[in-house]
Amino acid sequence: MIGMNGSKISRDDIQHVALLSRLAFSEQEIDSFTRELNSILDYFTKLNELDTSNVQPTSHSIEMTNVFREDARKPSLTPEEALSNAPDQENGCFKVPKIIQEQ
Numbered sequence: 012m013i014g015m016n017g018s019k020i021s022r023d024d025i026q027h028v029a030l031l032s033r034l035a036f037s038e039q040e041i042d043s044f045t046r047e048l049n050s051i052l053d054y055f056t057k058l059n060e061l062d063t064s065n066v067q068p069t070s071h072s073i074e075m076t077n078v079f080r081e082d083a084r085k086p087s088l089t090p091e092e093a094l095s096n097a098p099d100q101e102n103g104c105f106k107v108p109k110i111i112q113e114q
Contacts, residue, residue, distance in 0.1 A: 020048045 025044050099106040
């Protein structure tokens with residue numbers, strides 16, 4: 012069907028994907044999508060002609076740095092502190108109303 016091996020996208024391919032996606036396209040839209048997607052595949056074919064033998068593989072086109080703070084261990088709340096503002100508690104746990112949702 013649709014591939015990077017130089018194959019062209021046909022009207023049948025567009026109609027098949029539309030059917031799977033539950034989309035309805037007019038004849039003009041099918042023609043337009045066929046032309047546009049084939050144009051995109053032609054561009055990828057041009058990119059495959061570039062000599063990249065001296066280009067190092069990267070995961071990003073620009074250098075990435077971590078903008079987050081360093082992880083630091085901090086003391087956590089004691090169970091008593093965590094439950095100090097709880098409206099209701101039982102056996103060292105928050106106690107909440109039972110919620111039953113009917114199907």
